[in-house]
Each structure stands twice: as C-alpha cells, then as structure tokens.
Amino acid sequence: MKKYSLADDLAPSQRVTLDEMHAYLTRRPNDPFEAHLHDFNQILWFRAGSGVHLVDFVERAYEAHTVVYIPRGAVHAFRKDLRVDGAILHFDDAMAMGGSDGQSLPAILRALALSSQPSRTLSPEQASAVNASLEALRSELDSQDGFGKSTDIEAALRLVLVRACRYFQDGSESKSKEHKRYLDFLALVERHYLEARAVEAYASDLGVSSKTLSRAVHDAASCSPKDVISERVALEMKRLLVHTDLSVKEISARLGMSDASYSTRFFRKQTGVAPSAFRASWR
Secondary structure: OEEEOOOOOOOHHHOEEEEEHHHHHHOOOOHHHOOEEEOOEEEEEEEEEOEEEEEOOEEEEEOOOEEEEEOOOOOEEEOOOOOEEEEEEEEOHHHOOEOOOOOEHHHHHHHHHHOOOOEEEOOHHHHHHHHHHHHHHHHHHHOOOOOOHHHHHHHHHHHHHHHHHHHHOOOHHHHOHHHHHHHHHHHHHHHHOOOOOOHHHHHHHHOOOHHHHHHHHHHHHOOOHHHHHHHHHHHHHHHHHHHOOOOHHHHHHHOOOOOHHHHHHHHHHHHOOOHHHHHHHOO
C-alpha cells in the first residue's frame, strides 16, 4: 500500500496545499482510487456531486455540502466517480496551532472521526462560510508577497479548521456534558490505546468513575468503553495488516498483545475474519 509524506525540508508555506478536487483527481488517474495513507491530515470538501469514498475500510456515501476529515494514518480511497466539484486540503500537524483549550484542532477532528462521524453535511449557510474560508486560504497560498506569508497561511488554515470543528460539533448532542466526556475519552484512547486497555485507567484520567464513563459512552455511541478501546486496537491491526508486511506475531508485539494466537482470536472476534483473510482481501 502506498504511503504519501511531506518532505522534511519544506518551508511552512509549503506544508499546506489546497487543490480543486476534479483537477486533482483527473491528473492522478490511479493513485487516489487505490487504498493509500499519508502522514498528514486531509479535509475533503464536496461542493456538489455525489459518490462513495472509502475511509479506514468503510465505504461512505457523500453528497453536496459535505465536509470529510481524513486523519493522518487513515487508509482511504476515492471510488471512480469524477462527477464532483469540491476541494482537497492537505496540512500537517505543525501548521495547526493549539487552541485556547489546550487541544490541537487536528486532535479534535481526529476524535470526531473516531466517533463514527468522519463527515458532516452542512446547511447552505455553513457551506457558504466554508467556501469563503477556503477561498481566503487559497488567496494566501497564491500570494506572491513573501513577507509574513507563513503567518497568513497559518491564520487562514486555522479559520478553516475552526469552522470545520464548529460544524462537526453542531449537533445538539455535542453540547452536552456527557457528550464532551465521550469525546475526551476518544482523545485519550487515541493517545494511549497501545499501553492502556483498562477502562478504569481512562476513567481515572478523566476524573470520573467507570460507571459514569460507561454511561457517557453508551449514551453517545450505544456501546461500552471497552468496545471503543477494542475497536481502536482492531483498526490499528487492520492498518498494519494492509500497509505493512509484518507477521501477525510482529503485529501482536507492536500492539502489546501476549501472542499471535490471542491477537488472531481478538481480531476474528472484532471483524469476523482471520487476520490472513483480511490482509488478502485488501491486497
């Protein structure tokens, strides 16, 4: 599986790119349509059209006025449908500065992606605001004035991301204390799933009881905290199976599992198929 990276020696102003979707897909006749991953973040903005996009092994339909967040490391691909109008934004974590709440915007978006909501269809008013902020970013990227260019690009990118975060969290459920606790839990799982599998540890970090955490997760996602942790581990195992040649034993060691037999049973329970069968189906 192909992996795309930004060069280490790029200037800050080159660590953000914004392309028109149709032109981007047309000049790359194969790569976007094959499952791949990259070590930077991506936002897809579908102004018009419809079709299907693959994100972390799940096919999702899109329609006009839909914003999709693709976190760094996610496996994704377009289905061959060029009847779209939109934009593709690439940026690395370094270009998105931390918010006043201490969380980086990419981390917030990544948590939302893990909450089974990697996309959101916007109202006409919201879509207009997204178009305006993307055009402002495009203007800064195209500017020939070198003075302060990186700062201007960072500010314009931040406006895009702030609006994306706001609209992702626009549902009434995201305004509740319980839902915020659920999102905080997702962010913790993303950071610590390799070394922490006990629900009690996450509850302690959040300053709540395991029962309170379980209630918040069940209300938001109709599952248990243990289910969330297991799903994140299974997702990482899927990624390693598909985009590396590591053996199941080596993957087990990387994920902190006791042995290959245990990880095979775990993966089969989570996905319904053996690791070898899953790898073969995506290669």
